[in-house]
Amino acid sequence: MSHHLVVFDSVFFCYPDGTEAIKGVSFRITHGESVGIVGANGAGKSTLLMHMNGYLIPMKGSVIIGDLYLDKKTRQEIRKKVGVVFQNPDDQLFMPTVFDDVAFGPLNLGMSEEKVRERVDEVLKTVGCLSLKDKPPHHLSAGQKSAVAIASVIAMRPDILVMDEPASNLDPRSRRQLINLLREFEHTKVIASHDLDMILDVCKRCIVIKEGRVVADGPADRILSDRVQLEENNLELPLSLQRL
Amino acid sequence: MTFDKEYFNIGYLDRLSYRDTVIHRLDSRAKVIATTIFIITVISYPKYEVISLVPFFIFPVLLITLSDTPFKFVLKKILVVSPFAVFIGIFNPLFDTRTVTLAHNALISAGWISLLSIMMKFALTISAAILLVATTSFPGVCNALQRLGIPAPFTSQLFFLYRYIFVLMEEAMRIVRARDLRSFGNRGTGIKVFARLIGILLVRTFERAERIYEAMLSRGFGGNMPSMRQFRFTISDAVFVFLTMAFFFALRFYNITEMIGRLIQGITV
Ligand SMILES: Nc1ncnc2c1ncn2[C@@H]1O[C@H](COP(=O)(O)OP(=O)(O)O)[C@@H](O)[C@H]1O
Numbered sequence: 001m002s003h004h005l006v007v008f009d010s011v012f013f014c015y016p017d018g019t020e021a022i023k024g025v026s027f028r029i030t031h032g033e034s035v036g037i038v039g040a041n042g043a044g045k046s047t048l049l050m051h052m053n054g055y056l057i058p059m060k061g062s063v064i065i066g067d068l069y070l071d072k073k074t075r076q077e078i079r080k081k082v083g084v085v086f087q088n089p090d091d092q093l094f095m096p097t098v099f100d101d102v103a104f105g106p107l108n109l110g111m112s113e114e115k116v117r118e119r120v121d122e123v124l125k126t127v128g129c130l131s132l133k134d135k136p137p138h139h140l141s142a143g144q145k146s147a148v149a150i151a152s153v154i155a156m157r158p159d160i161l162v163m164d165e166p167a168s169n170l171d172p173r174s175r176r177q178l179i180n181l182l183r184e185f186e187h188t189k190v191i192a193s194h195d196l197d198m199i200l201d202v203c204k205r206c207i208v209i210k211e212g213r214v215v216a217d218g219p220a221d222r223i224l225s226d227r228v229q230l231e232e233n234n235l236e237l238p239l240s241l242q243r244l
Numbered sequence: 245m246t247f248d249k250e251y252f253n254i255g256y257l258d259r260l261s262y263r264d265t266v267i268h269r270l271d272s273r274a275k276v277i278a279t280t281i282f283i284i285t286v287i288s289y290p291k292y293e294v295i296s297l298v299p300f301f302i303f304p305v306l307l308i309t310l311s312d313t314p315f316k317f318v319l320k321k322i323l324v325v326s327p328f329a330v331f332i333g334i335f336n337p338l339f340d341t342r343t344v345t346l347a348h349n350a351l352i353s354a355g356w357i358s359l360l361s362i363m364m365k366f367a368l369t370i371s372a373a374i375l376l377v378a379t380t381s382f383p384g385v386c387n388a389l390q391r392l393g394i395p396a397p398f399t400s401q402l403f404f405l406y407r408y409i410f411v412l413m414e415e416a417m418r419i420v421r422a423r424d425l426r427s428f429g430n431r432g433t434g435i436k437v438f439a440r441l442i443g444i445l446l447v448r449t450f451e452r453a454e455r456i457y458e459a460m461l462s463r464g465f466g467g468n469m470p471s472m473r474q475f476r477f478t479i480s481d482a483v484f485v486f487l488t489m490a491f492f493f494a495l496r497f498y499n500i501t502e503m504i505g506r507l508i509q510g511i512t513v
């Protein structure tokens with residue numbers, strides 16, 4: 001199947017202040033793959049992920065999502081397929097209650113009220129936040145905000161799920177729940193994280209980014225056990241591999 | 245920090261709107277129409293009108309009672325904005341020094357009367373607006389406006405404005421907190437630092453506003469505010485709109501207070 005394909009071809013991106021954040025990145029992610037993106041702070045992970053739903057458009061090179069070539073015209077369509085959970089949950093929760101926030105996407109997809117209610121309950125249960133339904137999002141703890149932000153995106157049942165450091169605010173139990181949740185999600189997943197254990201648990205493939213370039217791309221267990229390369233990128237061996 | 249306290253109360257108005265009372269159940273359009281007509285009627289009164297405005301307080305008081313909104317909350321919000329009203333009208337007593345005769349031959353300058361009139365109009369319109377949001381929720385109001393034919397770009401701008409006020413306050417709070425944690429005594433709290441903080445606040449608010457917009461786009465936002473409560477305009481909504489309109493028009497075009505006054509005089513004389 002080609003419809004859950006993500007292809008980056010020599011993508012180049014430069015911020016208005018002149019920072020060259022992405023300098024020629026190419027990779028191809030096929031249907032159902034789970035890919036971890038790792039790298040030091042400022043390596044360009046977030047910038048890279050922002051290309052996946054057309055928030056940023058490459059200055060050179062091209063991005064193909066499914067069968068669409070990303071440009072200003074197609075990004076509306078692409079957003080229906082790609083669900084992005086951004087780094088800061090505060091930026092994603094904008095409605096007066098958790099319920100409204102999670103319902104926002106499904107309502108925009110034109111689902112009926114009954115269906116929306118069902119869907120919201122279902123995804124809130126999956127992330128363990130059903131009891132927070134009527135709370136205003138700005139009264140939640142950081143971890144709860146992350147969980148609700150994830151719920152609000154999976155409520156749209158995206159074909160491709162993209163997450164930027166999803167576990168950074170979660171307590172161990174919520175983190176474990178998130179990992180289980182992600183393992184169940186069968187579609188294409190792209191996850192940027194410093195949490196290498198999580199990447200190892202969830203992703204089969206791993207891409208290492210350094211200063212806006214891909215420096216390694218391969219099976220997660222091979223890349224994440226390469227101590228030298230990880231340390232060059234300000235990362236450490238996953239805890240689960242350190243014990244060996 | 246009172247600032248923090250205010251911040252934790254930000255969502256209160258929104259939370260009120262999730263109650264379930266007669267007023268909450270009305271179609272949001274009905275409430276928007278009634279409130280708009282109320283505000284227009286009140287504003288249309290001439291500069292020196294005071295007595296005729298009094299009966300209009302029935303509307304907010306009735307809404308507060310029926311919708312179970314805490315009276316103190318509405319009063320507090322009115323007090324918060326009242327300085328603006330005072331500011332608008334404060335020079336009237338100075339410039340408008342014609343005297344008018346009240347009952348019992350007491351004299352008063354017309355400026356004071358117009359100030360009082362401004363204050364009353366302010367209290368009436370603000371309380372009506374607060375009650376509209378408190379019983380409908382802000383997204384609900386935006387949605388109602390949209391279904392009343394206001395173009396979507398306008399109503400979604402309105403929604404953003406509301407949402408970004410929260411963002412601005414949140415950012416301000418974070419910056420103030422970070423500053424207070426690192427400034428000991430009075431150092432770092434001077435006007436120079438303050439001016440730079442305002443600059444940072446604007447930049448950060450702008451950037452966050454953009455990220456929020458991005459998050460909305462990625463969840464399928466296409467310019468229309470979706471709404472959950474699929475309202476239908478029922479008979480009770482029509483009755484509500486009709487009754488309130490009839491009430492406002494009666495007050496506006498027949499001098500009811502005077503009629504009641506005369507009636508009472510007729511009885512006592
Ligand atoms: N809005 C921006 N304007 C200018 N430079 C930016 C902006 N956002 C990020 N950068 C720069 O781009 C580079 C990549 O950042 P980012 O993608 O956020 O890294 P990561 O997510 O891997 O930590 C960094 O050097 C950062 O300073």
Ligand SMILES: [Mg+2]
Pocket residue numbers: 045046047087164
């Ligand atoms: Mg990042």
